[in-house]
Amino acid sequence: MSLPEKVRLVEVGPRDGLQNEAQPISVADKVRLVDDLSAAGLSYIEVGSFVSPKWVPQMAGSAEVFANIQQHSGVTYAALAPNLRGFEDALAAGVKEVAVFAAASEAFSQRNINCSISDSLQRFVPIMEAARQHGVRVRGYVSCVLGCPYEGMISAEQVAPVARELHDMGCYEVSLGDTIGTGTPGATRRLFEVVGAQVPRDQLAGHFHDTYGQALANVYASLLEGISVFDSSVAGLGGCPYAKGASGNVASEDVLYMLQGLGIDTGIDLERLIAAGLRISEVLGRASGSRVARARNAR
Numbered sequence: 001m002s003l004p005e006k007v008r009l010v011e012v013g014p015r016d017g018l019q020n021e022a023q024p025i026s027v028a029d030k031v032r033l034v035d036d037l038s039a040a041g042l043s044y045i046e047v048g049s050f051v052s053p054k055w056v057p058q059m060a061g062s063a064e065v066f067a068n069i070q071q072h073s074g075v076t077y078a079a080l081a082p083n084l085r086g087f088e089d090a091l092a093a094g095v096k097e098v099a100v101f102a103a104a105s106e107a108f109s110q111r112n113i114n115c116s117i118s119d120s121l122q123r124f125v126p127i128m129e130a131a132r133q134h135g136v137r138v139r140g141y142v143s144c145v146l147g148c149p150y151e152g153m154i155s156a157e158q159v160a161p162v163a164r165e166l167h168d169m170g171c172y173e174v175s176l177g178d179t180i181g182t183g184t185p186g187a188t189r190r191l192f193e194v195v196g197a198q199v200p201r202d203q204l205a206g207h208f209h210d211t212y213g214q215a216l217a218n219v220y221a222s223l224l225e226g227i228s229v230f231d232s233s234v235a236g237l238g239g240c241p242y243a244k245g246a247s248g249n250v251a252s253e254d255v256l257y258m259l260q261g262l263g264i265d266t267g268i269d270l271e272r273l274i275a276a277g278l279r280i281s282e283v284l285g286r287a288s289g290s291r292v293a294r295a296r297n298a299r
């Protein structure tokens with residue numbers, strides 16, 4: 001299969017990245033990050049989550065973040081909603097796109113959202129109905145698609161029905177999350193072969209954490225399978241509060257550098273993206289998790 005001409009990056013740093021930080025991050029710093037990212041040309045930014053603050057305290061100020069960012073036309077500013085309450089809070093904050101999140105592993109589903117996979121899918125039905133009424137688009141996630149921190153191996157055959165159900169209930173795109181970053185390129189290709197038989201490949205996305213250093217290779221493997229949407233995190237921010245030891249998503253700068261080398265268009269300015277990542281890394285008091293950003297910064 002030939003490589004796609006265009007790729008859309010879904011920037012998840014402000015949500016997937018910052019949700020995992022131990023230190024408090026001010027609303028002003030979050031707003032600045034989102035604004036820097038839209039200025040760099042990202043067309044899709046996951047800004048926050050409307051989840052229980054007892055479960056994920058870092059996302060507590062999401063409504064305030066939405067109220068203060070500069071929203072540009074042509075840019076999607078999305079939020080996670082685990083239940084109808086979260087959807088209604090997102091709607092009240094003016095959010096136009098939400099993401100629901102399920103898992104391919106029962107144990108992870110319990111730890112992450114306190115219910116079984118099947119109950120979580122049932123919980124999303126009223127969200128889908130309300131979203132249709134309000135003209136809100138819904139994206140879906142499946143976690144643990146290439147391994148689970150509690151159950152170990154997860155087969156592509158376990159992932160496919162969950163992805164299909166999200167698609168069938170109306171998610172316009174389903175992002176497959178390698179939550180703990182154990183996946184390798186061969187397993188990634190097989191995952192998209194199997195899930196791609198149930199959900200059209202142009203409605204699937206890849207979401208790779210870099211814990212085992214495989215994320216960029218997995219993005220490339222997915223490109224070979226015809227996938228053209230990838231979630232990534234500026235400066236490689238993040239991890240997962242319910243997956244101990246998981247490192248951040250593949251760094252947006254590193255994915256962009258690779259895509260530019262392949263001649264694939266994204267509409268994103270690499271230098272501005274690097275600057276956005278260096279700024280938030282400085283706020284967090286550590287080096288950027290992007291190798292491209294570190295190399296450029298050292299020059």
Ligand SMILES: CC(C)(COP(=O)([O-])OP(=O)([O-])OC[C@H]1O[C@@H](n2cnc3c(N)ncnc32)[C@H](O)[C@@H]1OP(=O)([O-])[O-])[C@@H](O)C(=O)NCCC(=O)NCCSC(=O)C[C@@](C)(O)CC(=O)[O-]
Nearest residue numbers: 050051052055056082085086112113114141143144177179
């Ligand atoms: C789903 C629940 C709420 C169930 O949690 P629960 O305890 O079963 O819910 P509950 O309905 O019994 O409510 C308990 C309390 O939470 C409140 N509550 C209930 N709903 C909300 C809400 N929406 N917003 C704010 N508060 C809420 C509710 O009002 C109540 O408050 P209390 O009476 O105790 O004061 C909880 O488990 C939760 O919030 N989990 C979120 C977990 C999370 O955000 N994980 C990270 C995102 S997923 C991820 O990172 C993976 C991904 C997507 O990136 C892909 C990958 O890499 O794999």
